[in-house]
Structure formats: C-alpha cells, structure tokens
Amino acid sequence: MTDYHSENEPETMQDDFFDQLHPADAADHLENLPLEEQVVMVRGLPLEDAAESIAEMDSHDRIPLMTQLPPKLAADILTLMSPDDAADTVAELEPDIRKAIFRELDQEDAAEIKSLLMYDPDSAGGVMNTEILVLDENLTADQAITVIRSQVEDSEIPYYAYMVDQYRHLKGVLSLRDIMISPGGKKLKELLVEQNLIAVPFDTDKEEVAKLIARYNFLALPVVDHGQRILGTVTVDDVIDIIQEEASEDMQQMVGAGGDETIDSPWGYSLKMRMPWLFVNLLNSAVSAWVVHLFEGSIEQMAILAVLMPIVANQAGNTGQQSLAVMIRQLAMERFDRKKVWIAVAREAKIGLVNGLIIGLATFFGIILVFQRPGLAAVMALALLFDMLLGAIAGASIPLILKELGRDPAQASSIFLTTLTDSMGFFVFLGMAGVFLL
Amino acid sequence: MTDYHSENEPETMQDDFFDQLHPADAADHLENLPLEEQVVMVRGLPLEDAAESIAEMDSHDRIPLMTQLPPKLAADILTLMSPDDAADTVAELEPDIRKAIFRELDQEDAAEIKSLLMYDPDSAGGVMNTEILVLDENLTADQAITVIRSQVEDSEIPYYAYMVDQYRHLKGVLSLRDIMISPGGKKLKELLVEQNLIAVPFDTDKEEVAKLIARYNFLALPVVDHGQRILGTVTVDDVIDIIQEEASEDMQQMVGAGGDETIDSPWGYSLKMRMPWLFVNLLNSAVSAWVVHLFEGSIEQMAILAVLMPIVANQAGNTGQQSLAVMIRQLAMERFDRKKVWIAVAREAKIGLVNGLIIGLATFFGIILVFQRPGLAAVMALALLFDMLLGAIAGASIPLILKELGRDPAQASSIFLTTLTDSMGFFVFLGMAGVFLL
Structure with a gap:
C-alpha cells in the first residue's frame, strides 16, 4: 500500500515485500519477528526504508533493535529519521550505546539531536518537528x-x-x-x-x-x-x-496500571507497573477491614450486617467512579478552569444525592420485602444515601485535588476513591446498626 | 484572536467583541449566556459569524438556541454552515421545528442536508465533509x-x-x-x-x-x-x-455513566444516564450479598471472616480493572485482531497469577503476624490467588465478549467485572473457611 496521503512520500524500495508496505505496517511486521531476524531484515533494507519503519516501531521493540545494530548502521539510520524521531530513539538507549552511535554521527546531526534531547519530552519542545519551511x-x-x-x-x-x-x-x-x-x-x-x-x-x-x-x-x-x-x-x-497516549494514561493509571502499557508490552513490565499499586490497594483495604473489625461484636450478633455491608460499599464506589470518569475526561479535554471544575463538584454532589435517595428508597422497600425488618431497611437506606453522596463528591474532587497538588489527576484515583467509600460505608452502616438495631 | 490556521478564514465582523474571537471561543461565550440573551446576541451578529459560532456550540446548548430562533433566521444560518455541521444540527431538532426550517431553506440546500441525514451518524458518511475540491x-x-x-x-x-x-x-x-x-x-x-x-x-x-x-x-x-x-x-x-469522544465514551460507559456526558450536561441528563446502571449494580451486589448470606452461619461463628472478605474482593476487583483498562484501550486504538487480543488474555492471566502469588504471600505473612492464625492466612492467600487470577482473566475477556456480541466493549464492563470478583471472591473465601477452619 503506497501512501500518498502521509507526510512521508513513498520511496522506491529494493525489497519486494517492503515495497508494498506503509512504514506503519512495515513496523508491525518487524515487531512480529524475533530480534535476530529483525536485525537481518534491517541490514537488508534501503536505509531510508529502515529509518521510516524503525521510527514507527513501538519503543519496547525499537530500543533492543537499535541496540543490536552496528553503531555505524544505527547512526546512518538515525540521520535519515526526522530529528524529533531520532531524538526520541536516542533518548531511550543505554548511555554506552548512545555514545558509540554519537561517535558515528556527523557533527551537525549529533548537535541537532543533542539540542532536542535537552527539551522535556512532555513539552512542546520535546514533541516538535524542526524540519519546517x-x-x-x-x-x-x-x-x-x-x-x-x-x-x-x-x-x-x-x-x-x-x-x-x-x-x-x-x-x-x-x-x-x-x-x-x-x-x-x-x-x-x-x-x-x-x-x-x-x-x-x-x-x-x-x-x-x-x-x-x-x-x-x-x-x-x-x-x-x-x-x-x-x-x-x-x-x-x-x-x-498525544491525545491517544493521554487517554490510555488516564484510564490505566486511574486503576493503578502503567500509563504506557499495551498488550504488546513485556509482561514483566506490566507486572512491575501494577504491583506497587496493588500493594497500596491492599493497605487501603486493610484500613477498611480495620473499620469492620471495630464492629466484629455487632457482626457476631447479627451476621446479616456482613451480608448487606458490601452492597453499601459497592453502590457508593460505583457512584463515585461515574463522577470520577466524567471529571478526568473534563480535565483531559479542556483547558483547566479552576472555578468551573469546582462548581462541577456541586453538580456531581446533586446527582449523587438524588441517585442516593432513589437507590436508598428502592433498597429500603426491598429489604422490608425480603427480611421484614424496617429498622434494618432504614439503616441501610441512610447508609447508602450518605455513602453515595460521599462517593460522588469524592469522585469529582479527587482528580482536582491531585491536580492542585501538581500530580497526575488520574493516578490511582479509583483506588483512593474505593478506600474512602468502603471504609466510610462500612463505618456508617455498621455504626448506625450498632446504635439503632442492637 | 484571529485564527489563520483553521479551515475557516477569518471574516470581518461587525460586532466589536466577537471581532476578536475564534468561533470556538465565541461558542463558549454564547453558552455562558442565558437563552434569551443568546437569541438577542445571535440576531445582532453577521450571519456568517453566527453560523460559525453556533456550529461550534455544544449540542445541549445549540438545540434550544436553534429552536428559539425564527425559522427564517435559523435557515439562513444553516445555509452558511458547512453541510455536515448543518445536518448534525438539524438531526437533533424536534420534527415540527425541523419542518418549519426546511420550508425556509432553498431547495438545493435542503436536498443536500436531507441526503446527509440519511447516513448513520456513526459512519464515515455521517461525519464526512462534502465541500471538497x-x-x-x-x-x-x-x-x-x-x-x-x-x-x-x-x-x-x-x-x-x-x-x-x-x-x-x-x-x-x-x-x-x-x-x-x-x-x-x-x-x-x-x-x-x-x-x-x-x-x-x-x-x-x-x-x-x-x-x-x-x-x-x-x-x-x-x-x-x-x-x-x-x-x-x-x-x-x-x-x-471522534478520538476524544470515543475515549470519553469508553471511560464513562465502563462505570455506567453516559458516554456523551460532560460537566456541562444538564444534571438531569446525567441522572437519567447513570441511574439504570446503578440499579444493575444494585442487583449485582444483591447477588454477591446472597453469596455471603449462604455463609451467614460461618460468619456468626467467626466474625473475622467478614473483616477479611472485602480485602479479597477489593484486590481482585482492582486487578481485573487493570486488565480491563488495558484491553479497552487496545480495542480503541488498533484495528480489531481477534487472534492477537485473545492471546493478550493469556498475558493478562499470567500477570494476574504472579501478582496473585505475591499479594497472596504478603497477605499470608501479614495475617500470621497480626492474628497468629496460619490456617486463616492460608485460606485468605489461596482465595486471593484464585480471585485475582479470575479478575485478570475476566477483566481482559469482558470487553472482548461484549465486542463479539456486537456490543460496545466498554459498556458497564467494570460493573460486570466487580459482580464476578465480588461473588466468586466471597464464595471461595467463605467456602474454604467453612471447610478448613470451622
């Protein structure tokens, strides 16, 4: 498929197979080969094609490949990449490999790449193209x-x-x-x-x-x-x-996965990114468990409380996640407007309150119907109302608080939210049950 | 701010204030006015500017405004929009308003808009521009x-x-x-x-x-x-x-919020979108609660089980959400490759298994340390391992199953996931506790 739309004009390629491929497709093909075969293939390609294909590769695959190539060949390939792609590639190489390649680059190219390396990769300078008219x-x-x-x-x-x-x-x-x-x-x-x-x-x-x-x-x-x-x-x-990366980052970091993970990442990388947050989650769960522990006496007397308490936590968690999702997307799509987003917290509170009233009422009648215990039904409904309202306010606020602290608004936000809705839900439900039912 | 970059060349505007505004900024300004003032403002603007600004408005604001305008003015404004924007606007109007406006349009414009209205709004035809060279x-x-x-x-x-x-x-x-x-x-x-x-x-x-x-x-x-x-x-x-809308849809639908909600949506709209899924979640929680109910006897004998069981469910839920997030982003970013994504489920299972082993082991020693009860620690560790593995597999599979069924891969996926990890986590933990500890 020759691609006349892209910024890269098609080149006549020597290799019959690559001849038909867009660089993005050629990169996919390379990524599916074992590393040794990638090296053989790249050595056989015209330099221009090698440069375009490697620039399109995923960095998890591109870095080992560039590391395996002879420094002279790697340098020739970098020279033919656009300077921003070359700088992105060099940035991730081991220092000694980088040095070896720089020795093979001509002075001007080396200077241009080095100057681009000085920009923060998350800034305009870090993503800009320097080949302009x-x-x-x-x-x-x-x-x-x-x-x-x-x-x-x-x-x-x-x-x-x-x-x-x-x-x-x-x-x-x-x-x-x-x-x-x-x-x-x-x-x-x-x-x-x-x-x-x-x-x-x-x-x-x-x-x-x-x-x-x-x-x-x-x-x-x-x-x-x-x-x-x-x-x-x-x-x-x-x-x-940038928009795609940001969307992945938000969705994945929200639940404590790595922002740049994909199904193509090495599994050990995903493990390393996720495990610390699972430990944070474990600690947070331990806090909620400690709250339940405070009420072990109540539960021994009335095991039905243990049956119902996950419902409170679960509903409030879900309510909060809805607010969280809408707020994270707001921060991703529009320029930050402090006043507007804090006003939006009130909007989420209102939605949480009304949803809490309706779900609370439905649960109230449900429990009366099933268990014929109006006292228990009332405690459950009130706990739901309180915890769902709290969930909505917390879900909307957590990304804003993280942002005000200079952190990523999504990072582990769902984990923090759940800690709050679980522990407060258990506390209010079991606490009210202890006061009014026992 | 005159915008020489966009496809819309700046026009000389009569209105001093709008003169300085890009249509996207003018739209924001309009949206912040009460409806009557919007109407007054639009009637005072040059038609071209009115058309460009209204085309940029959020549909929650654009539709009431177009409905309030005299049909002749609305028709003149539509004529000056690009045909795809005009069709998008008309598509959302009430039938009688639409009819009144069509009577004022000249035949050719009306025919073009009507032909665009025939395309599915989620198809290439529904988003294409027809003003081409x-x-x-x-x-x-x-x-x-x-x-x-x-x-x-x-x-x-x-x-x-x-x-x-x-x-x-x-x-x-x-x-x-x-x-x-x-x-x-x-x-x-x-x-x-x-x-x-x-x-x-x-x-x-x-x-x-x-x-x-x-x-x-x-x-x-x-x-x-x-x-x-x-x-x-x-x-x-x-x-x-399209990419931004898709990212919002995925993140918001995943937890049962409306895919097109923003903090600017009327709050009643958000309520209407979220409440049905909160009821689904309530039913699902009731299933998990029923599982706990089966073991009320065990909990009465050993209230510590109620303390620990939310930890199992919570860890497995989080593990599953990590897999879920990565898989939903995969489906959003790349063309669907059935073989590749199902292989990715195995990758997630491997990550879930290793995370389950490590978290399980840490919890095992933690419980021995705190409670000096090796039997309880072993049951907890095994339940964690099982439920985290299940969570990872389910989190990765649910979007694929929804996709294979022709549904949106994100829709309520987090809710379905939590139901599974909660109920199975409770079942395995309380079940093993009943067999081995009581």
Missing part, C-alpha cells in the same frame, strides 16, 4: 513559490510556511494555499497584515498544545523560544498520538 | 491551479484535491503541494501513476476511519459510494473529535 517575510509570493519548489522535499509537513525577519523572529504564518492564491508580486509581509499570531513557548506542556490544536482545528502550531524565535512546529499527527 | 483527471497542472484559485475559497479544508473521471469515479488524490511542484503541462492523471488509492465506503464505522487516519498520518480520507464515486472526505480535525 521558513521564509523571509520580504520575499514576494512568486519568489516564495520558487523557494518552496526547491525546499519542499525536505520538510516533513509543509502545509504552512513560517515568515521570519532577519533574526528569525516569527512574524506570521501562511498556508501554501494562501501563497498560491495571492498575487505573485505581493510581499509576504503584506499578506500577514492583521494576523494575530498564535505560537507556544517550547516549555508549554504537550497536552496544552494538543488542546489548543484540537480546539481551534489547527494543522500545526509553531513553537518559539522566549525571544519569539521559531524553533519548530507541533503537527496534528503528533497531536493525535 | 474535485478535479477532472484530464486537466493539466497549470489548468488545475487556475481552477483551484477560483474554487478554493469554497472548500472547507482543501489540502487535497480529488481526481475523478467523467462519472465522478475517484481516480486518485493529490495534495495542493503535489500539484504546485509538478511541471505545469503535465496532466493530473499522469501524476497519479502508481498511486494505491485508499478510500472508505460511506458505511464504514467512524472509529475505523479514525484508526486509519491516525495510523497512517493522513490529513483526510476520501469517502465513496459502493460504485467508487466520491462523496466527501473525513478530515483530521473531525478525527480528533
């Missing part, structure tokens, strides 16, 4: 087209050209379309009149960049240094990856 | 540039031009850049040689379209009818929305 704002449209025709093959996604002054200060952005349809003799700077330039500093969080691009339907956003000089761009295809 | 494949590059210069203002995101024969059969795709840098006298069809065309039929699931665009870094994907005639394109900015 930069034009002097004093060129005319016709001159610009000549320059574009000579340069365009080099640039990764040149939908936009960036206008700069002599000091490389970013002055404006034009799409190739804008330049194409403008009168040939007109200077580029005249096309920029009334443009409100949007650019982000290199240290902007990549998730903020993704939100900007998603909100305004940009195809790319320029990245500048603190002197407003252009450094690169973050493109929409990178943003899709 | 279509060129006869027999034009030369120079002729094409002339046509583009005359047409380009009309098209929503013309990065690509679509080449067709006389019957509008899709023959190939060229970027404006391809046309721009090719020799002027060359025919477009000659530029298409060796192109492997990728297009999707209109009835392809929109999530499949999103996966294709994300995987191959496309900016747009053409949509065709079953006769290979071009109908429109799905663009990358739509794909970002």
Whole structure:
C-alpha cells in the first residue's frame, strides 16, 4: 500500500515485500519477528526504508533493535529519521550505546539531536518537528513559490510556511494555499497584515498544545523560544498520538496500571507497573477491614450486617467512579478552569444525592420485602444515601485535588476513591446498626 | 484572536467583541449566556459569524438556541454552515421545528442536508465533509491551479484535491503541494501513476476511519459510494473529535455513566444516564450479598471472616480493572485482531497469577503476624490467588465478549467485572473457611 496521503512520500524500495508496505505496517511486521531476524531484515533494507519503519516501531521493540545494530548502521539510520524521531530513539538507549552511535554521527546531526534531547519530552519542545519551511517575510509570493519548489522535499509537513525577519523572529504564518492564491508580486509581509499570531513557548506542556490544536482545528502550531524565535512546529499527527497516549494514561493509571502499557508490552513490565499499586490497594483495604473489625461484636450478633455491608460499599464506589470518569475526561479535554471544575463538584454532589435517595428508597422497600425488618431497611437506606453522596463528591474532587497538588489527576484515583467509600460505608452502616438495631 | 490556521478564514465582523474571537471561543461565550440573551446576541451578529459560532456550540446548548430562533433566521444560518455541521444540527431538532426550517431553506440546500441525514451518524458518511475540491483527471497542472484559485475559497479544508473521471469515479488524490511542484503541462492523471488509492465506503464505522487516519498520518480520507464515486472526505480535525469522544465514551460507559456526558450536561441528563446502571449494580451486589448470606452461619461463628472478605474482593476487583483498562484501550486504538487480543488474555492471566502469588504471600505473612492464625492466612492467600487470577482473566475477556456480541466493549464492563470478583471472591473465601477452619 503506497501512501500518498502521509507526510512521508513513498520511496522506491529494493525489497519486494517492503515495497508494498506503509512504514506503519512495515513496523508491525518487524515487531512480529524475533530480534535476530529483525536485525537481518534491517541490514537488508534501503536505509531510508529502515529509518521510516524503525521510527514507527513501538519503543519496547525499537530500543533492543537499535541496540543490536552496528553503531555505524544505527547512526546512518538515525540521520535519515526526522530529528524529533531520532531524538526520541536516542533518548531511550543505554548511555554506552548512545555514545558509540554519537561517535558515528556527523557533527551537525549529533548537535541537532543533542539540542532536542535537552527539551522535556512532555513539552512542546520535546514533541516538535524542526524540519519546517521558513521564509523571509520580504520575499514576494512568486519568489516564495520558487523557494518552496526547491525546499519542499525536505520538510516533513509543509502545509504552512513560517515568515521570519532577519533574526528569525516569527512574524506570521501562511498556508501554501494562501501563497498560491495571492498575487505573485505581493510581499509576504503584506499578506500577514492583521494576523494575530498564535505560537507556544517550547516549555508549554504537550497536552496544552494538543488542546489548543484540537480546539481551534489547527494543522500545526509553531513553537518559539522566549525571544519569539521559531524553533519548530507541533503537527496534528503528533497531536493525535498525544491525545491517544493521554487517554490510555488516564484510564490505566486511574486503576493503578502503567500509563504506557499495551498488550504488546513485556509482561514483566506490566507486572512491575501494577504491583506497587496493588500493594497500596491492599493497605487501603486493610484500613477498611480495620473499620469492620471495630464492629466484629455487632457482626457476631447479627451476621446479616456482613451480608448487606458490601452492597453499601459497592453502590457508593460505583457512584463515585461515574463522577470520577466524567471529571478526568473534563480535565483531559479542556483547558483547566479552576472555578468551573469546582462548581462541577456541586453538580456531581446533586446527582449523587438524588441517585442516593432513589437507590436508598428502592433498597429500603426491598429489604422490608425480603427480611421484614424496617429498622434494618432504614439503616441501610441512610447508609447508602450518605455513602453515595460521599462517593460522588469524592469522585469529582479527587482528580482536582491531585491536580492542585501538581500530580497526575488520574493516578490511582479509583483506588483512593474505593478506600474512602468502603471504609466510610462500612463505618456508617455498621455504626448506625450498632446504635439503632442492637 | 484571529485564527489563520483553521479551515475557516477569518471574516470581518461587525460586532466589536466577537471581532476578536475564534468561533470556538465565541461558542463558549454564547453558552455562558442565558437563552434569551443568546437569541438577542445571535440576531445582532453577521450571519456568517453566527453560523460559525453556533456550529461550534455544544449540542445541549445549540438545540434550544436553534429552536428559539425564527425559522427564517435559523435557515439562513444553516445555509452558511458547512453541510455536515448543518445536518448534525438539524438531526437533533424536534420534527415540527425541523419542518418549519426546511420550508425556509432553498431547495438545493435542503436536498443536500436531507441526503446527509440519511447516513448513520456513526459512519464515515455521517461525519464526512462534502465541500471538497474535485478535479477532472484530464486537466493539466497549470489548468488545475487556475481552477483551484477560483474554487478554493469554497472548500472547507482543501489540502487535497480529488481526481475523478467523467462519472465522478475517484481516480486518485493529490495534495495542493503535489500539484504546485509538478511541471505545469503535465496532466493530473499522469501524476497519479502508481498511486494505491485508499478510500472508505460511506458505511464504514467512524472509529475505523479514525484508526486509519491516525495510523497512517493522513490529513483526510476520501469517502465513496459502493460504485467508487466520491462523496466527501473525513478530515483530521473531525478525527480528533471522534478520538476524544470515543475515549470519553469508553471511560464513562465502563462505570455506567453516559458516554456523551460532560460537566456541562444538564444534571438531569446525567441522572437519567447513570441511574439504570446503578440499579444493575444494585442487583449485582444483591447477588454477591446472597453469596455471603449462604455463609451467614460461618460468619456468626467467626466474625473475622467478614473483616477479611472485602480485602479479597477489593484486590481482585482492582486487578481485573487493570486488565480491563488495558484491553479497552487496545480495542480503541488498533484495528480489531481477534487472534492477537485473545492471546493478550493469556498475558493478562499470567500477570494476574504472579501478582496473585505475591499479594497472596504478603497477605499470608501479614495475617500470621497480626492474628497468629496460619490456617486463616492460608485460606485468605489461596482465595486471593484464585480471585485475582479470575479478575485478570475476566477483566481482559469482558470487553472482548461484549465486542463479539456486537456490543460496545466498554459498556458497564467494570460493573460486570466487580459482580464476578465480588461473588466468586466471597464464595471461595467463605467456602474454604467453612471447610478448613470451622
């Protein structure tokens, strides 16, 4: 499948099989081979194809492969990757392997990769592409087209050209379309009149960049240094990856799995990521168990309490998880608006309260029907109402509290929530039972 | 903020305030006003601005506003939206309002909107843009540039031009850049040689379209009818929305909240979406409670069992949720590969088994330390091992089973999982305790 849509123009490949593959598919194929065969295959490929395929590989597979290749070959492959992909690859190599490869790189490439390595990988600088089309704002449209025709093959996604002054200060952005349809003799700077330039500093969080691009339907956003000089761009295809990674991170970290795990991760990696949180969960469960332990006497007298108490905890946990999910998605999709999100906690409380009333009432009548014990039914209904309300408030607040503390809003949030709804649910239910029923 | 990056070129606006706003920001501003003020504001805006802002509004806000506007004004606004946005808006209006507006639309616009309404909103046809740049494949590059210069203002995101024969059969795709840098006298069809065309039929699931665009870094994907005639394109900015919606749906439906809820939804809507699943959860909890009820005798003799049993259920639930989260994300991000995902269940089982062994062992020694009861410790450890293994297998399988049944893989999956880990955890723990300890 030749791919004329992507930023990577298809190349004629020597290898008959790879000839038909998009780099993303070639990467899949490589990942399914044993490491030794991967090395053999890569050594047989044209360098350009090897570079494109390896850039698309999952890092769990890419790093061992790059480590196995002779440093000279690895260096040649890195040179042909886009600089941001090359920097991402180098960043994960062992220091001695990295050193060996750097010795084989030419000075200019090495310097570019090293400069990219200095950016925080979670910042705009860490995800930007540096192969951009930069034009002097004093060129005319016709001159610009000549320059574009000579340069365009080099640039990764040149939908936009960036206008700069002599000091490389970013002055404006034009799409190739804008330049194409403008009168040939007109200077580029005249096309920029009334443009409100949007650019982000290199240290902007990549998730903020993704939100900007998603909100305004940009195809790319320029990245500048603190002197407003252009450094690169973050493109929409990178943003899709950022959004997908963020969604996986949130969903997986919420329950204490690794944010970057996939079903392709080595299982030992998943084990290592999950186990600490299972121990946290165990400690938290022990707290809830201790609460139950306080009421062992009540349970001995009235074992039905042990039958009903998981229902309270379970309903409140579920109610809280609903609020939690909505709040985590809010934080993922929109820019953080402190006032708005804390007001949303009140909204969740209201929903939790009404759901608690309805479920509480249904349970009240259910218990009367089954056990004919109105006192027990009332205690159960009140405990449900209290714990579901608490769950909703806690579920909505936990991500906000984590965020205010500078932590990831999703991290283990479901575990913390369950601890609270379990222990408080047991406490209130068993406590009220002790007071009113025994 | 004038936005030169987006597909919508900035327009000179009459209103001083809106003048500075991107449509996405104007929409936010509108949403924060009471409905009557929204109507007043929209009546004062230039039609073009009104159309762009309303198209960006949340549907919970857009529908009441469109319903309040005079049908003639609503029709004029719809005419200026892109046809897919207009169709999305009309789709949600009450039938009588819709009829009144259709009476005011000119025949051609009404026909276009009606034809778009016939596509499943979750299909490629339902999300495609119909304002595309279509060129006869027999034009030369120079002729094409002339046509583009005359047409380009009309098209929503013309990065690509679509080449067709006389019957509008899709023959190939060229970027404006391809046309721009090719020799002027060359025919477009000659530029298409060796192109492997990728297009999707209109009835392809929109999530499949999103996966294709994300995987191959496309900016747009053409949509065709079953006769290979071009109908429109799905663009990358739509794909970002699809991916975000899908991520929210998965995370929220997993715990029984509404897939399209946000903190901006009316609270009654959230209540209505969540309550049925809380009742399902209540029934499921009742099943677990019934399991405990079977062992009331054991608990009366040994209340410590009631103290420890929530730990078993809680650990297994958490283990299962970790597997669940990873599997749901797998299904969201990659094309469905039946063999690969079922093999992944074995991977999750292995992780669950090892985590179960380690947590089981830690708990074994913990209970001996605290209670000096090796028998109880052994029963607890075995129950943990069993239930955590079960949780991992169930967490990984439930989304696959739902998918194989043609359901949404996330829907209430966490609720089903908890039912299983709770009831089986209680059963095995209390059952073994009854046999070995009493």
